[in-house]
Amino acid sequence: MKKLINDPEDVVDETLDGVVAAHGDVVRRLPDTNVIVRKDAPVQGKVGVVSGGGSGHEPGGATGYVGEGMLDAAVAGEIFTSPPADEMSEAIQEVDAGEGVLVITTNYEGDIMNFETGMEMAEMEADVETTEVVTNDDVAVEDSTYTSGRRGVCGTIFVHKVAGAAADRGYYLEEGRRVAQKANDNTGTMGMALTSCVTPEKGEPTFDIGKDEIEIGIGVHGEPGVERTEQKSADEIADRLTGEVLEDLDLDPGAEVATIVNGMGGTPLSELFILDRRVSQILDEHDLERYDAWVGDYFTSLDMKGASITVMELDDELIELLDHAAATPALTR
Secondary structure: OOOOOOOHHHHHHHHHHHHHHHOOOOEEEOOOOOEEEEOOOOOOOOOEEEEEEEEOOOOOOOHHHEOEOOEOEEEEEEEOOOOOHHHHHHHHHHHOOOOOEEEEEEOOHHHHHHHHHHHHHHHHHHOOOEEEEEEOOEOOOOOEOOEOOOOOOOOHHHHHHHHHHHHHOOOOHHHHHHHHHHHHHOEEEEEEEOOOOEOOOOOOEOOOOOOOEEEEOOOOOOOOOOEEEEOOOHHHHHHHHHHHHHHHHOOOOOOEEEEEEEEOEOOOHHHHHHHHHHHHHHHHHOOOEEEEEEEEOOOOOOOEOEEEEEEEEOOHHHHHHHHOOOEOOOOEO
16 A cells, blocks of 8 residues: 555545645634534524535545535535534534525435434534435445435535525525425436555555456445446446436436536546546537536545446526536635
8 A cells, every 4th residue: 555644544634634734724723623613603594504415525525615606514524424413413413504404415315314412412512503415326236335215425515515506595494495305306417446445544445346357337435236247448437327227317419517527536637537428428418518527636535446327417506506606625616
């Protein structure tokens, strides 16, 4: 294992300190926690928006998306481990300005259990009104190692963007939940891996894959996909991933969409643009209008080589919220 770390046990702690050191004008860290919050939180007159998850998905796991126009707070667990309920409660209470807090949870059993317990704690301890949206955009598998139902993966970032913009524009709590749920329901993602990732504490690949093999439909923790196959071209991979997402969404010709071609942490940007080139062609072939395209590392799996493709169907409301200004460590609009 070759990594730019100190002690493997300090990776998450030092990562969060680094985020604050680089972006202290935007975020701060709650003392003795792994909670990152907006520097100006709570923002009066606005619904709070909170998310989080295991570390190792940077800038996903949500800490990269805290700031104006997106999340008010994010709670980081250890690598690929759900954050504790008490820290979720602290995050909720810290950002509540009396308008309630929307919690966005990726569909992993540990996250759901701990986040919902944290919501209950905040309601009991500080009388904070909360509601939740569980993201489940992964079209590859219905049930997986960590979930009942579909996994929440890179499409969650679109939900963060929409929910944060809605809160910024004065949506009430239930209206914010409604539009965040719409964004989730309109979104599909499918990913693949060329290699495993290497977790800092384990120091070796989390799964074995042959040098000429790829895994289709894999999860962001290395959970098995739907097929282990020989290496394929970028166009073949884009066809498979995008095709299955479009089949799941069942869009009408002429629909407007936004896309993410997301790297898994170890994929060169040039290769992501090669994939996106083919995604654009596929959308044209299906008579779909691409309104926005994001290409880069948005929801990773440490140093895994691979990619995922996300498509979200848009309407006028979602376009307005997608376009709304945002200023976070990982995304500025």
